Amino acid sequence: MAFEGLADKLSAAFKRLKSKGKLNEADVKEAMREVRLALLEADVNYKVAKDFTNTVSARAVGTEVMESLTPAQMVIKIVNEELTALMGGSDAKLASPPSPPTIIMLCGLQGAGKTTHAGKLGLMLKNKGHRPLLVACDIYRPAAIKQLQVVGENAGVPVFEMGQEDPVKICKAAVRHARDYGNDMVLIDTAGRLQIDEVLMNELKNIKNEIGPHEILLVVDSMTGQEAVNVAKTFDELLNITGVILTKLDGDTRGGAALSVRAVTGKPIKFAGTGEKLQDLEIFHPDRMASRILGMGDVLTLIEEA
Amino acid sequence: MGLFSKIKEGLKKTRDKMSSSVETMLHSFTSIDESLFEELEELLVMGDVGVSTAEHICDALRKKVKEKGVTDPEAIYGMLRETVAEMLRGGEELNISTKPSVILVIGVNGVGKTTTIGKIASRLKGEGKKVVLGAADTFRAAAVEQLEVWAQRSGAELVKQPEGSDPASVVYDAVAAAKARGADVVICDTAGRLHNKKNLMDELSKIGRVIDRELPDADKEVLLVLDATTGQNAVNQAREFQNAAGITGIVLTKLDGTARGGVVLAIRENLGIPVKFIGVGEKVDDLQPFNADEFAEALFARENQE
Numbered sequence: 239m240a241f242e243g244l245a246d247k248l249s250a251a252f253k254r255l256k257s258k259g260k261l262n263e264a265d266v267k268e269a270m271r272e273v274r275l276a277l278l279e280a281d282v283n284y285k286v287a288k289d290f291t292n293t294v295s296a297r298a299v300g301t302e303v304m305e306s307l308t309p310a311q312m313v314i315k316i317v318n319e320e321l322t323a324l325m326g327g328s329d330a331k332l333a334s335p336p337s338p339p340t341i342i343m344l345c346g347l348q349g350a351g352k353t354t355h356a357g358k359l360g361l362m363l364k365n366k367g368h369r370p371l372l373v374a375c376d377i378y379r380p381a382a383i384k385q386l387q388v389v390g391e392n393a394g395v396p397v398f399e400m401g402q403e404d405p406v407k408i409c410k411a412a413v414r415h416a417r418d419y420g421n422d423m424v425l426i427d428t429a430g431r432l433q434i435d436e437v438l439m440n441e442l443k444n445i446k447n448e449i450g451p452h453e454i455l456l457v458v459d460s461m462t463g464q465e466a467v468n469v470a471k472t473f474d475e476l477l478n479i480t481g482v483i484l485t486k487l488d489g490d491t492r493g494g495a496a497l498s499v500r501a502v503t504g505k506p507i508k509f510a511g512t513g514e515k516l517q518d519l520e521i522f523h524p525d526r527m528a529s530r531i532l533g534m535g536d537v538l539t540l541i542e543e544a
Numbered sequence: 545m546g547l548f549s550k551i552k553e554g555l556k557k558t559r560d561k562m563s564s565s566v567e568t569m570l571h572s573f574t575s576i577d578e579s580l581f582e583e584l585e586e587l588l589v590m591g592d593v594g595v596s597t598a599e600h601i602c603d604a605l606r607k608k609v610k611e612k613g614v615t616d617p618e619a620i621y622g623m624l625r626e627t628v629a630e631m632l633r634g635g636e637e638l639n640i641s642t643k644p645s646v647i648l649v650i651g652v653n654g655v656g657k658t659t660t661i662g663k664i665a666s667r668l669k670g671e672g673k674k675v676v677l678g679a680a681d682t683f684r685a686a687a688v689e690q691l692e693v694w695a696q697r698s699g700a701e702l703v704k705q706p707e708g709s710d711p712a713s714v715v716y717d718a719v720a721a722a723k724a725r726g727a728d729v730v731i732c733d734t735a736g737r738l739h740n741k742k743n744l745m746d747e748l749s750k751i752g753r754v755i756d757r758e759l760p761d762a763d764k765e766v767l768l769v770l771d772a773t774t775g776q777n778a779v780n781q782a783r784e785f786q787n788a789a790g791i792t793g794i795v796l797t798k799l800d801g802t803a804r805g806g807v808v809l810a811i812r813e814n815l816g817i818p819v820k821f822i823g824v825g826e827k828v829d830d831l832q833p834f835n836a837d838e839f840a841e842a843l844f845a846r847e848n849q850e
């Protein structure tokens with residue numbers, strides 16, 4: 239695994255450092271090079287990785303190495319702590335406005351997992367005793383409405399659709415429908431779009447202005463590379479997103495996009511998608527994500543045991 | 545200043561830098577030195593080329609610069625483009641001259657397989673070919689309906705079975721239909737699957753065996769569809785799909801965004817797989833034959849947003 243890579247490289251970087259005194263600047267610098275490379279291999283944005291290692295360096299230099307650890311382990315410990323902190327808390331609570339329904343809009347690039355996750359959230363909320371309503375606002379992709387209908391049926395959650403009608407109109411009608419029929423949660427599935435597509439980005443903005451969603455969740459594929467920063471930044475600037483759903487974490491990607499998205503928006507990653515089935519939705523765990531990005535599961539246990 | 549605002553601040557600067565092309569970067573140098581190569585490497589990594597491939601490219605450039613005794617930084621631009629284009633050149637054509645021939649389209653979830661099939665089908669129809677589409681994604685909600693729309697748009701025939709059927713059996717039917725109706729090309733859609741799922745990869749191998757058995761002498765293309773926003777995980781994807789199904793080429797989709805798709809360089813370097821087409825939009829004619837020179841230019845010259 240990649241983990242051995244980083245741990246070995248750090249160990250090698252610290253080989254010269256025999257004593258267990260304080261970490262000195264030169265050694266930390268060498269170690270940070272390896273950490274930065276590991277982050278880049280994990281698809282963390284170039285600039286985010288650079289700034290991160292600068293911050294970690296500042297903290298690491300002069301730090302006393304703990305009795306039980308090697309300098310390499312000590313650095314990994316600091317890196318992991320900082321990474322977890324940056325990744326944020328694990329608060330996946332959804333907004334609960336004083337008067338229902340809670341309106342949740344899902345948005346993101348093409349194929350990120352919006353429709354699937356509308357279904358997953360619907361099922362999760364239904365199981366918690368809510369009465370969610372799915373809204374089909376993707377009027378462009380072939381069979382998008384049908385896809386949401388199938389997903390809704392599998393989840394046992396009703397789907398509101400008006401064919402290829404204007405998405406703003408659909409949303410307004412859906413909220414009225416939810417009020418009339420006692421749906422306390424409205425989940426809006428929107429069409430995938432590029433962040434540079436002005437027309438479609440404006441469509442989202444219009445929906446936002448008209449119905450004022452309580453949650454705007456950006457759905458991000460965890461395999462995204464350097465582009466994650468541009469995507470997250472533009473969606474956030476335009477819509478002021480309230481959180482992120484990170485999808486396809488059942489793959490073997492290191493998922494550095496999580497760090498990039500978090501760093502540019504400061505918004506919490508609320509949920510993690512871990513499969514194609516409707517039950518495959520989890521609360522996001524920042525600490526697990528940190529270990530994953532660094533490509534290290536075992537060393538952390540190793541550090542804990544030491 | 546907190547870590548967040550620090551990273552945000554840092555990103556602001558990067559964006560300014562990122563918005564400048566390699567050409568502008570080179571313009572800021574008066575001589576060719578190590579820091580020029582460092583910046584070049586940075587720009588390559590930002591295009592998802594990956595650290596080690598970026599290093600190799602820079603090494604090759606250093607060598608060329610030395611050999612040719614180049615001293616003008618701006619001369620690097622042409623050399624860089626040529627180096628990259630050289631890496632990617634060759635193997636772009638589809639090899640489908642037998643009647644029928646088969647194109648099997650595979651890849652992870654949501655990358656654009658079904659859409660690409662619609663586009664290729666339409667292209668082949670335009671060349672006067674008779675095309676049969678096999679709807680072997682029997683798993684995802686409304687996948688068959690989606691392909692059905694593309695069959696109508698492109699004027700291809702669709703072979704399908706009910707949701708949940710055995711995909712290999714759909715492929716068998718599609719091949720049989722193509723033989724019976726004298727079709728020129730059979731294109732088979734498959735369900736998106738993550739490459740680390742053994743049972744799903746075995747399913748692909750099985751589909752491959754059915755095609756080999758039914759059409760032992762036919763030309764066969766196995767196209768891996770890659771989303772250009774994908775980072776380094778695409779290398780793993782290519783490796784695993786290669787092992788399971790023997791890829792003959794790549795289709796790089798969603799290049800109409802700001803993502804650069806540089807990971808295909810790492811794939812070519814490590815696995816030797818050529819890119820055959822690029823996807824540049826969601827419409828039926830948004831598919832272009834891959835052109836190494838144009839791609840190399842776009843990788844460096846394209847202005848980022850903002």
Ligand SMILES: Nc1nc2c(ncn2[C@@H]2O[C@H](COP(=O)(O)OP(=O)(O)OP(=O)(O)O)[C@@H](O)[C@H]2O)c(=O)[nH]1
Nearest residue numbers: 348349350351352353354430486511512513653654
């Ligand atoms: N393995 C895995 N697949 C997922 C996950 N979430 C979604 N998918 C798959 O990803 C593909 C795309 O999902 P969709 O829900 O259609 O994505 P979308 O964002 O609605 O796509 P567009 O509407 O075309 O923009 C489908 O094959 C889903 O089954 C996940 O967490 N893990």
Ligand SMILES: Nc1nc2c(ncn2[C@@H]2O[C@H](COP(=O)(O)OP(=O)(O)OP(=O)(O)O)[C@@H](O)[C@H]2O)c(=O)[nH]1
Nearest residue numbers: 348349653654655656657658659736798823824825
């Ligand atoms: N912008 C852009 N979008 C694309 C391109 N190709 C496909 N898409 C979009 O990406 C999304 C996913 O495309 P699909 O063709 O359904 O992808 P798939 O690989 O078949 O997905 P699964 O079958 O769910 O694994 C859709 O919204 C497509 O319209 C492209 O070249 N550019």
Ligand SMILES: [Mg+2]
Nearest residue numbers: 352353376382
């Ligand atoms: Mg969708």
Ligand SMILES: [Mg+2]
Nearest residue numbers: 657658681687
């Ligand atoms: Mg598909």
